[in-house]
Structures are given as structure tokens and as C-alpha cells.
Amino acid sequence: MKIKIKPSILNGKIEIPPSKSYSHRAVIAAALAEGGKKSKIDNLKFSVDITTTTDIMENWGAKIKRFESALEIIGNDGKVVPKDKYVQCNESGSTIRFLIPIGITSENELIFDGKGKLVDRPLESYYRIFDKQGIFYKNENGKLPLTVNGKLKAGNYEIDGNISSQFITGLLYALPLLDGDSKLTINKNLESKGYIDLTLEILKLAGIEIVNNNYKSFDIKGNQIYKPFDYTVEGDYSQVAFWIVAGIISANKDNEVKCLHVNKNSLQGDREIIEIVTRMGANLEILDDYVIVKPSKTKGTVIDISQCPDIAPILTVLAALSEGETRIINGERLRIKESDRITSIKTELNKLGANVTEEGDSLIIQGVQGFTGGVTVSAWNDHRIAMSLAIASTRCKKEIILEEAESVRKSYPHFWDDFVKMGGEIEKDF
Ligand SMILES: O=C(O)C1=C[C@@H](OP(=O)(O)O)[C@@H](O)[C@H](O)C1
Ligand SMILES: C=C(OP(=O)(O)O)C(=O)O
Structure with missing residues (x-):
């Protein structure tokens, strides 16, 4: 236009x-929460990025009721059960980088796709983890679509802090759901550190405990349960x-x-x-x-x-x-x-x-x-x-x-x- x-x-x-970063985080945490009780997220605006994340979490098993500027979400007990293995992330870096590790906390085959520049935005930090853990992945010339098939294992993770903090957020969300304890070590300088603070704040709100060793590493207990919560986005x-x-x-x-x-x-x-x-x-x-x-x-x-x-x-x-x-x-x-x-x-x-x-x-x-x-x-x-x-x-x-x-x-x-x-x-x- x-x-x-x-x-x-x-x-x-x-x-x-409302903050796009907080909105993504709140929707994902609520969608992972134990079922039974609903979470309410208020003061949302349905930009394409937030709609994209919401639709994927619904596809993966959360029950979501949409209001003009709010969502009521009943989580799927920390399980990812996709109705459709195709995951269209549109142009949202946050969506794809947060959801790749979350998607394979349950054994799944998923096809992550995107549009515009997202097709080329880096994901190598995850490919290194997949190589180490023997998780199958496939793409052509490093571009989307990306097929991933497998399940993440608890253990030691390393991420470079100077490419995108979004990889760290994705892992901080995913690792508490695994059936063992993990340590996430940040190599090189952590940039966009403020976004990690937002992640830790929403995880805490959802009852997830993470030990932050001065942003150099994070200790994450496995078998944690996301709790439903009410939240208004600033x-x-x-x-x-x-x-x-x-x-x-x-x-x-x-x-x-x-x-x-x-x-x-x-x-x-x-x-x-x-x-x-x-x-x-x-x-x-x-x-x-x-x-x-x-x-x-x-x-x-x-x-x-x-x-x-x-x-x-x-x-x-x-x-x-x-x-x-x-x-x-x-x-x-x-x-x-x-x-x-x-x-x-x-x-x-x-x-x-x-x-x-x-x-x-x-x-x-x-x-x-x-x-x-x-x-x-x-x-x-x-x-x-x-x-x-x-x-x-x-x-x-x-x-x-x-x-x-x-x-x-x-x-x-x-x-x-x-x-x-x-x-x-x-x-x-x-
Ligand atoms: O976690 C987030 O919500 C975001 C992290 C930042 O990305 P990088 O960590 O890649 O700089 C930022 O640019 C993006 O708009 C939103
Ligand atoms: C870079 C941005 O977002 P994302 O990485 O989520 O696509 C942005 O909103 O400017």
C-alpha cells in the first residue's frame, strides 16, 4: 500500500x-499452563505477530477465547500436541525462535515456515543444539521452511549471547518442561539483555523457577509446571x-x-x-x-x-x-x-x-x-x-x-x- x-x-x-514482547511471552506461558483453570491476559492488540503466536499455541493444544483486547487461555498441561504440523510464523522472529524449542519439548515433527525476511533470519544457534542431540532437521540453503523431528533432552546447553536473545528466551521457556535438570550457559556478550528480564518476569508469574547466575548461565530444574495467571500488558x-x-x-x-x-x-x-x-x-x-x-x-x-x-x-x-x-x-x-x-x-x-x-x-x-x-x-x-x-x-x-x-x-x-x-x-x- x-x-x-x-x-x-x-x-x-x-x-x-501494549508491549509486543510481553504479549508474546504471556500468551505462550498461559498456553503451556496446567489445564483446568484459565489465564486471562488483558490489554492485548492483535498485531500480525501476536495473532501468529496465539494461533500457533491454539493449534498446539491450548483452548483460547478471543475478546476485543483480551484472551482467556486454558493451557494444555505443558504438552505440545499439534493438530497440524505446519507452523506458519509469518514475519515474526520472536515467534519462531521462542517456539522451535517449545515445539519439541514433546516428541514432534514440525515444519516451521515464515514470510519476508524471516525466511533468512538466523537459526544456527538451534541447529548446533540439534546436531549435538541428534535431532533431525532439514531446510534448503539455510532458509525456511525448516522441518524438525525429535524431542529435546535435558542437559547442558550453550548459546552465544550476541546473535539474538530470542534463542535464550526460547530455551528458558522450553527447558523447565523437560524431564531432567538443565544448565544454559551464555557465551560471548549478552546483548538485548532487557528482553531476558521480561522472560524471567513472565516465567516467574507462571510459577517457573530459574536460577540466574548473573546472566552468564541459568540453572533450570526439569518437570516444572506452568501455572495459570492473570496479567495486564503494559x-x-x-x-x-x-x-x-x-x-x-x-x-x-x-x-x-x-x-x-x-x-x-x-x-x-x-x-x-x-x-x-x-x-x-x-x-x-x-x-x-x-x-x-x-x-x-x-x-x-x-x-x-x-x-x-x-x-x-x-x-x-x-x-x-x-x-x-x-x-x-x-x-x-x-x-x-x-x-x-x-x-x-x-x-x-x-x-x-x-x-x-x-x-x-x-x-x-x-x-x-x-x-x-x-x-x-x-x-x-x-x-x-x-x-x-x-x-x-x-x-x-x-x-x-x-x-x-x-x-x-x-x-x-x-x-x-x-x-x-x-x-x-x-x-x-x-
Ligand atoms: O525477545 C523479544 O521480545 C525481542 C528481542 C529483540 O531481538 P534480539 O534479541 O534478536 O535483538 C528485539 O529486537 C525483538 O523485537 C523482540
Ligand atoms: C525485530 C522485531 O521483531 P521480531 O524479531 O520478533 O521479528 C521488531 O519488532 O522490530
């Missing part, structure tokens, strides 16, 4: 959607980042963007957005459950993105409009997301009139006064690139045309409605 976006001023109150810091930057770069000095449902004490790693923009000079008022953002003059800085990769594209927009140079460093894993986010954000922002270059796994950004616009840009089928370009359009002189604008449905299906509510002007079928 192509949309035309006119330069506009964004202003007002925005309800931040607002998503990866998504609030877009609205925070919208408020900061607003051309109207009297503006205010008020972001609701932002937990001040959240464990989400992307909460780092607050510290980073404050360091750059942004004027934020932070209250317990909301943040007020006022237009501010910001300065370039050095941003280590290894612990909060998802906010890189929108921080590049802010950096492009900040005085001086910004360096976004340690962004290796940005290349293995829904697009190569180093190249995609650089290419598209430069079309608008920014000055961004790539240097290895870093983005080097020289600030400009504003963007020219007047061009067609692409979202590279990546929700975070689409939303970043939408926010960037507010500082363009001329309207832009955005291709693949529908990619927002992966994490934030009502993004364009919110954009219009906040004063954005878009034309969908022109």
Missing part, C-alpha cells in the same frame, strides 16, 4: 499500544519511542505530545529511549504512567544500540535533526531484523534530505535543519522503518509517498489511525 503523507504537526494525547517502549521523537522534533514550539500507559519502572530495555533523548537535550516530563514531550533542540551523541536495537531507526530520525554528529554504534544485529535496518534507514532518510552514512555496524549522522521530502520512499516491508519515515515526514518541506505502509501491521496495526488522530494528514488511495 502506497500512502501520501503531507507535512503536518503532531500534537495531543496518544494511547501507547505499554510498549519500542512504540512510545516514535511518539517521543514526534514530540521532540515538532516544528510548533507550543506543542505537547502526551504518551499514556508508559510504566516509569518498566523492565523493557527500550526504556533507554528516555535516557538517550534526555542526554540529547530533550524536554520530557516523566510521570508514573505517562510522559509529556515538548519540542526541544537536541544535540548529537554516541548511542550504543546493542541493548535496545528496536529503537535504532527512530533514533536515526532524531539524530538527523539534531545539531552536530551522532554515532549509533554496535548495531550488528540491526542487519538481521525485518530489513537490514542500517542500510534501510540510511537509504530512505537520505532520500528525504538527511546526511547519514554507514561505517561497519554503525550509523554516522550529521544533523540537518529539516528535510526536503518531495520524494517516494520505501518501508522495506519493515514496520519500524515505515513508522520512522512517518514521523520524519513531519519535518519535510514537501509531501512524501511511502511504499509498503501496510508493514506497520506487524506490531502496530492501528498506527495510521493514531497518526491521523494526532494531526497527521495522509491519503491512502490517491
Whole structure:
């Protein structure tokens, strides 16, 4: 879908959607819980990624009742009993990486498939485990679909911490279900550590005990039972980042963007957005459950993105409009997301009139006064690139045309409605 976006001023109150990361985790834990009593998960939004995880867990045996923004789930006693061995993960890295090990905690043959860039996103960390344990797997040229046949065995596991934390989450969910104790050792530096905290929090809520040896290793007792629980998902810091930057770069000095449902004490790693923009000079008022953002003059800085990769594209927009140079460093894993986010954000922002270059796994950004616009840009089928370009359009002189604008449905299906509510002007079928 192509949309035309006119330069506009964004202003007002925005309800931040629920955290995608917490939503995946809560749905999976509830679906694994002992049957009999239901879990209720509140404040959900059914993005494509969350719908994908929910549908798979239902296929694997959980009983799920859907409401407008909630789910009631009766778990399948920690058993995975697939009605259909085909597992379509669409474009969700979290879904496939969380569910591969969970799927083979019971003896199963499963065919994991995906779409878009997911077909190529790395899974080697699991293949090494399969090789070691003699679990059958098959794919062509390392791409999806992937057939896996077997059952995980309790024991010693090792994962490199610098590829994706999602492998660690998958194993932390799966290993308590095995019939013996396991140890999971993390080699190399653990990046995206905040996501492991979210995993441990939801596992604890479901009654699962894990001993965390300072993120270097985890001791996991086998034969554990997931307990049903009630849970309300908090607002998503990866998504609030877009609205925070919208408020900061607003051309109207009297503006205010008020972001609701932002937990001040959240464990989400992307909460780092607050510290980073404050360091750059942004004027934020932070209250317990909301943040007020006022237009501010910001300065370039050095941003280590290894612990909060998802906010890189929108921080590049802010950096492009900040005085001086910004360096976004340690962004290796940005290349293995829904697009190569180093190249995609650089290419598209430069079309608008920014000055961004790539240097290895870093983005080097020289600030400009504003963007020219007047061009067609692409979202590279990546929700975070689409939303970043939408926010960037507010500082363009001329309207832009955005291709693949529908990619927002992966994490934030009502993004364009919110954009219009906040004063954005878009034309969908022109
Ligand atoms: O566990 C999660 O919920 C996520 C982990 C991160 O991935 P990596 O650990 O691969 O960086 C993040 O980019 C992704 O959007 C969500
Ligand atoms: C990378 C992302 O998600 P996932 O890895 O789950 O596809 C994202 O939401 O930016």
C-alpha cells in the first residue's frame, strides 16, 4: 500500500499500544499452563505477530477465547500436541525462535515456515543444539521452511549471547518442561539483555523457577509446571519511542505530545529511549504512567544500540535533526531484523534530505535543519522503518509517498489511525 503523507504537526494525547514482547511471552506461558483453570491476559492488540503466536499455541493444544483486547487461555498441561504440523510464523522472529524449542519439548515433527525476511533470519544457534542431540532437521540453503523431528533432552546447553536473545528466551521457556535438570550457559556478550528480564518476569508469574547466575548461565530444574495467571500488558517502549521523537522534533514550539500507559519502572530495555533523548537535550516530563514531550533542540551523541536495537531507526530520525554528529554504534544485529535496518534507514532518510552514512555496524549522522521530502520512499516491508519515515515526514518541506505502509501491521496495526488522530494528514488511495 502506497500512502501520501503531507507535512503536518503532531500534537495531543496518544494511547501507547501494549508491549509486543510481553504479549508474546504471556500468551505462550498461559498456553503451556496446567489445564483446568484459565489465564486471562488483558490489554492485548492483535498485531500480525501476536495473532501468529496465539494461533500457533491454539493449534498446539491450548483452548483460547478471543475478546476485543483480551484472551482467556486454558493451557494444555505443558504438552505440545499439534493438530497440524505446519507452523506458519509469518514475519515474526520472536515467534519462531521462542517456539522451535517449545515445539519439541514433546516428541514432534514440525515444519516451521515464515514470510519476508524471516525466511533468512538466523537459526544456527538451534541447529548446533540439534546436531549435538541428534535431532533431525532439514531446510534448503539455510532458509525456511525448516522441518524438525525429535524431542529435546535435558542437559547442558550453550548459546552465544550476541546473535539474538530470542534463542535464550526460547530455551528458558522450553527447558523447565523437560524431564531432567538443565544448565544454559551464555557465551560471548549478552546483548538485548532487557528482553531476558521480561522472560524471567513472565516465567516467574507462571510459577517457573530459574536460577540466574548473573546472566552468564541459568540453572533450570526439569518437570516444572506452568501455572495459570492473570496479567495486564503494559505499554510498549519500542512504540512510545516514535511518539517521543514526534514530540521532540515538532516544528510548533507550543506543542505537547502526551504518551499514556508508559510504566516509569518498566523492565523493557527500550526504556533507554528516555535516557538517550534526555542526554540529547530533550524536554520530557516523566510521570508514573505517562510522559509529556515538548519540542526541544537536541544535540548529537554516541548511542550504543546493542541493548535496545528496536529503537535504532527512530533514533536515526532524531539524530538527523539534531545539531552536530551522532554515532549509533554496535548495531550488528540491526542487519538481521525485518530489513537490514542500517542500510534501510540510511537509504530512505537520505532520500528525504538527511546526511547519514554507514561505517561497519554503525550509523554516522550529521544533523540537518529539516528535510526536503518531495520524494517516494520505501518501508522495506519493515514496520519500524515505515513508522520512522512517518514521523520524519513531519519535518519535510514537501509531501512524501511511502511504499509498503501496510508493514506497520506487524506490531502496530492501528498506527495510521493514531497518526491521523494526532494531526497527521495522509491519503491512502490517491
Ligand atoms: O525477545 C523479544 O521480545 C525481542 C528481542 C529483540 O531481538 P534480539 O534479541 O534478536 O535483538 C528485539 O529486537 C525483538 O523485537 C523482540
Ligand atoms: C525485530 C522485531 O521483531 P521480531 O524479531 O520478533 O521479528 C521488531 O519488532 O522490530
